[in-house]
Amino acid sequence: MSDNTAAWIDSPYADLTIREAPMPKPGPGQLLVEVRAVAANPLDAIIQSNGTVMYGWLRYPVILGEDVAGVVVEIGADVDAFAVGDRVVAYAMGLEKGRDAVSESGFQAYVAVDAGLAAALPAATAFEDAAVLPLAVSTAAAGLFESDQLALDYSRVGKEAARDEVVVVWGGATAVGGNAIQLARAAGYRVITTASAKNHDRMRQLGAEAVFDYRDPQAVDQIVREVGGSAVAGILAVAVGSAEPCLRIARGTGATKIAMASPPVSFYEQPRRRGLSFARIRLFLELGTRTAFLQVRSRAHGIRASFIWGSAIATSPVGPAIWGAYLPAALASGEHRLYPEARIAGHGLPDIQKAMDTLRRGVSAQKLVITLDRAPRGS
Incomplete structure (x- = not known):
């Protein structure tokens, strides 16, 4: 039995369904993050609205979600820049072609993310504020x-x-x-x-x-x-x-x-x-x-x-330049502001679907964020 839970989309156009999910295992160069906040993106709503038109490589059921913030609980091989317990914001890549649309997607309690697309958060930065950042x-x-x-x-x-x-x-x-x-x-x-x-x-x-x-x-x-x-x-x-x-x-x-x-x-x-x-x-x-x-x-x-x-930045020099060399220091100093403003749209995985429905009706200069309770994890 897994200690992980996710908001699944079981077929094109379907509403999200909350149920157990496999516990992700971080591969080389990856982090396992206990998710504390996620954001709903237009991309998520578009995939749900379009079926297989744009993301035809997805094989349902899958998990949506790109924007996550949380705590590192496990580290894969070849990761030196992070440690267990670090607070991070990260871009979950599961929906991209060739990636794992279950373990690497964001709408779940635990997610495997690439360390190269993660940045440490200042202690004073709330997870819900940070979750607006990754895809944007x-x-x-x-x-x-x-x-x-x-x-x-x-x-x-x-x-x-x-x-x-x-x-x-x-x-x-x-x-x-x-x-x-x-x-x-x-x-x-x-x-x-x-x-x-x-x-x-x-x-x-x-x-x-x-x-x-x-x-x-x-x-x-x-x-x-x-x-x-x-x-x-x-x-x-x-x-x-x-x-x-x-x-x-x-x-x-x-x-x-x-x-x-x-x-x-x-x-x-x-x-x-x-x-x-x-x-x-x-x-x-x-x-x-x-x-x-x-x-x-x-x-x-x-x-x-x-x-x-x-x-595209995941496989080009732009990714390390922005996520590695620029963002950690810029977030710590306040040089890069977390934008847009986080608008709390719920407090658990079941609220993600409501946030996506709200997104379709229009949101200006804000991003809809859902906070997640601390997820229990077995040994």
């Missing part, structure tokens, strides 16, 4: 620094570098956007972003030098004017529908690279059930048409527009 900061890092994305220079992240180049982040108040602002600034780049008016002060606190309201019809022109004659190192498009204004900004500033963290349509605009429906057919027709049109227009103007895959 990893996706932001991939978009900014991976060679097939914006390919920004990360060699001096956190070392007070200064460059007279601009990074534009459309959607700064999103989880990915807020972390991208901080990472770009830590690498020495100037940042211009967009957000609703109520979030402008927060964006400046994160490091943006100028903020514009994305709802303003003049926002694109305002950003182009703000850039002036400065070089634009790249544009990060976050949130549904952000690619089109970012393409216009690229054309107006001479930027040649756009990294996109969101599709051009919302995957929530479909029924969460099997089979064809008018809404699902319309959504995927619109997705295909708008994506193809965007690529044609981008290439016609010498602009590379690419979609970000946040887990």
Whole structure:
């Protein structure tokens, strides 16, 4: 009998079910973490809404969840940077192709995570606050620094570098956007972003030098004017529908690279059930048409527009640079702020499904976090 419990998704589109799960065993380079808090991500809700459309390699039943914070209870071989008892935040990689979608996914009491995608937490940092970080900061890092994305220079992240180049982040108040602002600034780049008016002060606190309201019809022109004659190192498009204004900004500033963290349509605009429906057919027709049109227009103007895959940093030098060299010290010093704000959505695995349903209805500048009670573990 296992001492582990998980929120399982037994088949595409199904609600989560709480039951016993195998106790993960950390492999080489891994940590076994007793989970104290998890966050619900749009990715989790999208997988549940889309069935096998995007993550066709999953073989159900599986466990969802990427964002975890907790305590290290066991260490695999070849791990030197952590010890049993360490408080950590980590990116659970179970849903990625070739990974174990049971032992390495986050919605459970114990999870095996890669030590290279974990960071020590300051003693004063609450687990629920830290749980907002992993997928968002990893996706932001991939978009900014991976060679097939914006390919920004990360060699001096956190070392007070200064460059007279601009990074534009459309959607700064999103989880990915807020972390991208901080990472770009830590690498020495100037940042211009967009957000609703109520979030402008927060964006400046994160490091943006100028903020514009994305709802303003003049926002694109305002950003182009703000850039002036400065070089634009790249544009990060976050949130549904952000690619089109970012393409216009690229054309107006001479930027040649756009990294996109969101599709051009919302995957929530479909029924969460099997089979064809008018809404699902319309959504995927619109997705295909708008994506193809965007690529044609981008290439016609010498602009590379690419979609970000946040887990890319797990197998590239970007992962160690951000999770190993930058985050532990930046979290300890407060240089990197935990963003967005954690909104407690429950206190146990059964509350995760409710959090995902809330996420589909819309959450702004917050991340839904579920705290977990300390899990008993046998000897």
